Amino acid sequence: MLVAILRNGEKVNVAAPYWSTERLLKLKEEHAFFCPACKEPVKLKIGKIKIPHFAHLTASCQADSEAESTYHLNGKKQLYVWLKRQRLAAEVEKFIPSIAQRADLFLSFQHKRYAIEYQCSKIPPDQVIKRTNGYKKERIKPIWILGWKQMKQVGEHQYRLTSFHCQFLHSPQNDHPFIINYCSDKKTFIFFSHLIPFSKQNIFAASAMISPESFFFRDCLQGKSLAANGLWKHWLKKISQYRLKPLFQKTNEERKLQKKVYETVGLSLSQLPVEAFIPLKSGYMVDEAVYIWQCSVLLFIETLRADEVFHAEKLVWHLKKIGMKERSCSVKTDLKKPIIEYLTTLSHLKFLQPIGPYSFRKTSSPFHLESMEKREQRLGHYLDKEGMFFSAVE
Ligand SMILES: [Zn+2]
Incomplete structure (x- = not known):
């Protein structure tokens, strides 16, 4: 303290x-x-x-609630100095008796009240939710800053993201979700945006180390634009690696999917088209590997008659029935959102034709294997045009 x-x-x-x-x-x-x-x-x-x-x-x-480590204690003091330097009236360790919670830092900003929690130890997600709800009851917006030690890098632009980390997601309106990390040893913020899961716990992210002099409290609310143009190349590399993964290393879900793909179109998982791996802004909302849920959608489309029309709601119902669910995180998630984003992308790639806001007509089968390279290029161009991996200034 x-x-x-x-x-x-x-x-x-x-x-x-x-x-x-x-x-x-x-x-x-x-x-x-x-x-x-x-x-x-x-x-x-x-x-x-x-x-x-x-x-x-x-x-x-x-x-x-937790034994205070040097890492946490130092960070709390550094973040206090950081807020003070921005001439913000910050209070350190403000105790709020009505909810019996002590905020690491507390401040008012543009007529709103904020509690900053610098989370350096692993606590169960329900405890994070409980503390968040406590603040909400008092009309205080909690800002969670994650101790950098809690983040594990598993590859280039790739990190391990568990249900614990998912409680620290910030989501600006219609933009990429982000996570704010702070390292009190290095005295730097590490900002994550473009969080796109490949599998349940492996997530791609654009990241940048930002010194406290260049990072401001308002950035905690709005996020920061990061250059993410390298991500697509690494995403494609990850797909190639996945295609080479031997069957004995595959999970139960993957084996089930393998059987279904083989029965429906006579292919193996190593032959999945690139359209089963589309990185989407709202992709994090699905608590499943990208290729599993997207392939399930492609199989659904495959079994439709040529020119058959379907409503997205029917697809959502189908996916829920086979066990797909929303990821539980600090941001409101809805299975319908990534599904609509996916179907819209498939429409731009000419597999579907939109005939209403939630209705689509099947125009071609995504499981033919010719021109895979061309399709990869076409998808890359489309994502580029849509600003999925835009090159912004840091
Ligand atoms: Zn006490």
Whole structure:
């Protein structure tokens, strides 16, 4: 903890630049300190390893949900300094008694109230949801900043994304979702956008290290435009790798799909067309590997008669029936959204013809294997035109 109260009720914030070691030592000599939440005595620690902080003498405190690491303590102080430099009236460790929660940082910005949580330890998703809902009840918007140590890179532009990470997604209107990471060792933000899952836990992302001098609080709300033009090349490489994956390494879902693809069109999973791997803005909303849900849609289209018309709602119903579901994350997800985006893309690629906002006519089969290279190129051009992997300035 960086904040305690004195016997006279006065608050002391040791993260403030005023507190030199000398002043702190004098303060420690003259005062007793108490926790602002539970009112129990706390000790001021001035050591060599951790920055000066307060610690409870006994372990039980309602606002102290986790043991505080040096990484978290340092980050909290750095983020406080970062907000102060932007001339924002930020408070460190604000305790909100009505919900018994203590925000790492708290501020008002353009007439709205925000709580910043710097999450450095793995906590269950339901705890994140509970804390988010607590803030919402008080009309406070929570901003989750993820400790960089929690993110694991698994390949070029690829990261491991679990249900824990999904609770930290920010979503600006109709744009790519993003995640804000902060590393208190490197003193830098690592900003993620264009989060596009390939499989359930393997996600592609454009990322950039941004120094606190070039990253502003408003960027936490609106996001930042990142150059993502390298992603498509790596995405194609990932598809080729996937096609080479031997059957014995495949999951149950993949084996089931393999059987279905073989029975319907006589192909193996290694022969799936590139249109079963389309990166979509709303793709993260489906809790399934891209090739599994998109291939299931292609199989649905394949079994229609030539020129047959279908409603997207019928397809959503079909996918839910075979077990597809929405990804649970901090952003509202709806299976219909990625499905409409996918069907619209297939229409641009001439496999379907839109005949209403949610109705489509089958125009050709996606499972013929000629001109695969051309189709890859055509898809690349289309994504480029749609701004899927745009090249913006950082
Ligand atoms: Zn306490």
